Amino acid sequence: MEHTHDIAIEVFRLxxxxxxxxxxxxxxxxxxxxIFNPTPIRHLQALKDIHFSxxxxxxxxxxxGNGSGKSTLVKCMANVYQPSQGYVKxxxxxxxxxxxxxxxxxxxxxxxxxxxxxALGLKIAQIDKIFDEVIGFAELEEFxxxxxxxxxxxxxxxxxxxxxxxxxxxxxxxxxxFAVGDQKFIEKAVRVIERxxxxxxxxxxxxxxxxxxxxxxxxxxxxxxxxMLFYGDPRTAIDMYVNDASSHAQPE
Amino acid sequence: MQLSLSDYVKGWFxxxxxxxxxxxxxxxxxxxxxxxxxxxxxxxxMKPISDVAVYYVAFKIIMKIGTPNYVPFVFxxxxxxxxxxxxxxxxxxxxxxxRYLYEYTNMDKLEIxxxxxxxxxxxxxxxxVIFFVFCQFxxxxxxxxxxxxxxxxxxxxxxxxxxxLILSNLYLFAKDISxxxxxxxxxxxxxxxxxxxxxxxxxxxPSLEYxxxxxxxxANTRTILMENKSPDWQLMGxxxxxxxxxxxxxxxxxxxxxxxxxxKL
Numbered sequence: 001m002e003h004t005h006d007i008a009i010e011v012f013r014l015x016x017x018x019x020x021x022x023x024x025x026x027x028x029x030x031x032x033x034x035i036f037n038p039t040p041i042r043h044l045q046a047l048k049d050i051h052f053s054x055x056x057x058x059x060x061x062x063x064x065g066n067g068s069g070k071s072t073l074v075k076c077m078a079n080v081y082q083p084s085q086g087y088v089k090x091x092x093x094x095x096x097x098x099x100x101x102x103x104x105x106x107x108x109x110x111x112x113x114x115x116x117x118x119a120l121g122l123k124i125a126q127i128d129k130i131f132d133e134v135i136g137f138a139e140l141e142e143f144x145x146x147x148x149x150x151x152x153x154x155x156x157x158x159x160x161x162x163x164x165x166x167x168x169x170x171x172x173x174x175x176x177x178f179a180v181g182d183q184k185f186i187e188k189a190v191r192v193i194e195r196x197x198x199x200x201x202x203x204x205x206x207x208x209x210x211x212x213x214x215x216x217x218x219x220x221x222x223x224x225x226x227x228m229l230f231y232g233d234p235r236t237a238i239d240m241y242v243n244d245a246s247s248h249a250q251p252e
Numbered sequence: 253m254q255l256s257l258s259d260y261v262k263g264w265f266x267x268x269x270x271x272x273x274x275x276x277x278x279x280x281x282x283x284x285x286x287x288x289x290x291x292x293x294x295x296x297x298m299k300p301i302s303d304v305a306v307y308y309v310a311f312k313i314i315m316k317i318g319t320p321n322y323v324p325f326v327f328x329x330x331x332x333x334x335x336x337x338x339x340x341x342x343x344x345x346x347x348x349x350x351r352y353l354y355e356y357t358n359m360d361k362l363e364i365x366x367x368x369x370x371x372x373x374x375x376x377x378x379x380x381v382i383f384f385v386f387c388q389f390x391x392x393x394x395x396x397x398x399x400x401x402x403x404x405x406x407x408x409x410x411x412x413x414x415x416x417l418i419l420s421n422l423y424l425f426a427k428d429i430s431x432x433x434x435x436x437x438x439x440x441x442x443x444x445x446x447x448x449x450x451x452x453x454x455x456x457x458p459s460l461e462y463x464x465x466x467x468x469x470x471a472n473t474r475t476i477l478m479e480n481k482s483p484d485w486q487l488m489g490x491x492x493x494x495x496x497x498x499x500x501x502x503x504x505x506x507x508x509x510x511x512x513x514x515x516k517l
Contacts, residue, residue, distance in 0.1 A: 018515070027428035075514070080355050082511045095357055102356025111280055118273040119357040169357070 008091050008171055008202040009054040009077055015085035016047040016069075016076055016226075046072045048226045049086075054219075056091070059193065059203040061213040061234065063241050064223030070206045071098070073223065074173050077204065092170025092202075093121045097160055097177050105149035109140055112148060113163055120167040130166045137188070138162035158185055165192040168201070175206045190216065210238050270363060277353075277367035282374050296375045297382060300330045307447050319449055321478065324386055328477065329446035331379040332408065332470050337437050338372050339412035344430045346420045347513040354513075361510050362503070365420075369413050373405075383477075397476040400483050403492070404473050411465055411495035417502025421509040424516040445470055461487060465494045 020042045047069050054060050062070045075081045077088050078096040095116075096102065102119075103112045113134055117127040135141055138158040148156050157177060164172055174193075178186050193203055193216060207213055213220060213234060220237035222230040224244065230237050286293050307326045311317045319325055343365065347354075350364045387394065423429050443464055445453060450471040453460045461467040468491040472483040 026426065028426045028432065029428055031426070078356075079358065079511075080514045082515075090358070093358060096355065102352045104350075104352055106284060107280065114276060115273075115280065115353070116357070118269060118276055119353065119359045121269060123269045124272055124276065 006055050007053050007089075008056045008058070009204070010089040011050055011052050011077060011086070012089070013086035014047055014050040014073075014076060014083050014088060015045070016072055016081060017084045018044040018046055020044055046226050047076065050228050051086075052221065052228065052231050054202055054204065056202055057200040058219065059205065059217050061217035061220040061237075062204065062206045062223060063208075063210070063213055063220060063237060065241075065245065067225075068223040069226040070223050071175055074098075074175050074204060074206055078173050090171060094171040094173065095120060095164040095167075095169035096173040096175070097157075097164060098173075098175035103148055103156065103160060106147060108145050108147050109135065109138075109151075109159055110144050112159065116160070116163045117167045120164070120169050122167050127167075134159075134162045134166045137166065139185075154182060154185070161189055161192075165189075168199070171202045171204070173204045173206075176208070178207055178209055178212055210242070214238060270360075273359075274363050274367045274370060277364070278370035278374065281368055281371035285371070286375070293378065296378050300327060300334060300379055300382075303330050311447055317448075321390060321392060324383060324390065324392060325449075325474065325478065326447055327379075327383055327386070328474055329444075329470050331376060331383070332473060333441060333444055333446045333466065335372060335376045335408060336412050336415075336466055337441075338375075339369055340415045340419055341430070341433060341437060342372070343368055343416040344419050344423050344433060346416070347424065347510070348517045351514065351517065361506060361513075365413060365416055369409055369416065372412075373409065387477075392478055393480070394477065395480045397480055397482060400476050400488070401473065403488065404469055404476075404483070407488070407492045407495050408466075408469050410492075410499050411469070414495060414498030414500075414502040417506050418498065421502070421505040424509055424513055440464065440466065443467070462490065465491050465498075 021039050050073060062073060064070050072081065074096070076083055077090070078094055079088065079090065080096065102116065104115070107115065110131075113131060114124070114127055117130075117134075118124070122130075135144055138155070138161070140155060140159060143151065143155070148159065151159075161177060178189070190212070193205075203216075205213065205217060217234050219232055220230075220234040221228050222237040222240050230240055286296055291298070304323055304327050307330075308323055311326075312322045346364060346368065347361070353359055353364055354361050384394070419429055419433055443457075443460065444466045450461065450467065453467075457463075461471060468484070468487040472488055472491075475481050475483050
């Protein structure tokens with residue numbers, strides 16, 4: 001059934017190991033002084049043999065407890081982290097959104113819109129056309145020329161989401177973006193995500209809100225301790241997660 | 253993913269908005285640097301002018317150095333050197349300060365470097381204009397030798413980009429590279445013919461201009477702009493090859509160390 005040209009994200013036997021030193025020697029001086037007694041390196045396996053693919057236009061969810069590797073997986077998928085083994089193949093432009101959105105706090109909303117829009121592959125003339133729409137959707141008409149460092153977290157998030165939605169990144173990674181917006185904005189955002197499917201965009205949602213996941217994701221991955229225990233039917237994945245969480249909460 | 257080199261190079265010029273984006277980021281970078289305060293662009297000119305004043309007093313008035321047209325001579329040396337220094341010292345933490353650009357979209361990191369190099373170049377051009385204006389008041393007349401200026405400036409840009417790439421990628425593993433480079437840069441200043449004519453060095457360090465690539469660029473720029481002579485061809489070619497070598501080392505480092513940037517910082 002699956003055609004290779006329909007695949008937006010292909011994750012092939014992905015492993016990610018972080019090499020952590022307790023003393024982080026980060027200068028030449030420190031390296032020099034500790035040349036004969038280096039601190040041991042700890043290997044933290046954050047992701048173990050993750051293997052799946054996402055088709056164009058699909059909306060998938062990733063759930064799991066804290067430290068289960070959700071965000072690491074998303075960062076690997078977005079090429080922010082290099083996989084230790086395996087590979088990730090993306091088709092199209094992408095935008096990653098998490099709580100630290102990709103914007104410069106020194107720039108104004110206008111400048112950030114242009115830089116981000118351009119980074120997503122739009123020409124300046126195209127950004128000129130959608131500019132008012134982007135600002136309108138984010139409800140920031142009065143703050144176009146304000147540096148975003150004076151914005152609230154929610155305002156920044158709205159702007160980032162609005163740019164991503166209007167500039168049309170082919171693949172959108174939404175890592176806990178529903179955690180900050182107010183109810184009104186979340187409703188708007190969700191409508192955009194719904195519309196994106198029609199446009200054939202691919203969305204990956206990481207969220208602790210099972211309601212959002214269940215409502216909008218066609219497939220859900222359940223992560224636990226760096227393993228992907230399940231990938232498929234949303235209801236099954238959510239049940240697994242909820243059962244797992246409650247069995248841990250009640251000691252025998 | 254597996255793009256051939258020619259596809260990669262083509263991608264920078266055709267069918268994409270890369271060049272447009274680099275120019276956009278360069279303009280914003282320039283604005284951030286100079287328009288965040290009331291003095292604005294004046295600051296871009298203040299630094300070389302005040303440097304010239306200091307060196308004029310020290311070398312022309314106190315030490316009575318015999319170089320003719322000493323003010324434009326020093327000014328040209330300083331703006332060339334400052335361009336290199338700004339591009340390298342200023343960009344060491346670039347992968348940290350500009351991470352918002354490459355972490356959230358699939359933007360090529362090289363574009364970020366190019367935009368900063370270009371933004372500094374805008375500042376350099378303002379200074380160069382001041383130099384040309386100044387030339388109208390003194391017996392220096394420009395002639396056709398100015399056509400070699402773009403080659404020399406291109407060499408300077410390639411060299412600066414190369415060093416910027418090398419230093420900023422080393423920064424991922426050694427944070428004190430910025431302090432070390434600060435010291436090396438001031439050594440480089442005195443080992444470049446910025447305030448002395450290059451001939452002074454020939455007696456002390458005979459092959460200096462073949463070790464220090466900046467030296468040849470500064471000497472040749474003065475030759476074509478102030479002496480109206482042809483540049484030292486051998487030195488010009490050597491500097492260009494030298495600069496390209498550093499650029500290739502820098503790009504290799506970016507390709508190998510750069511992908512770890514988000515993790516290391």
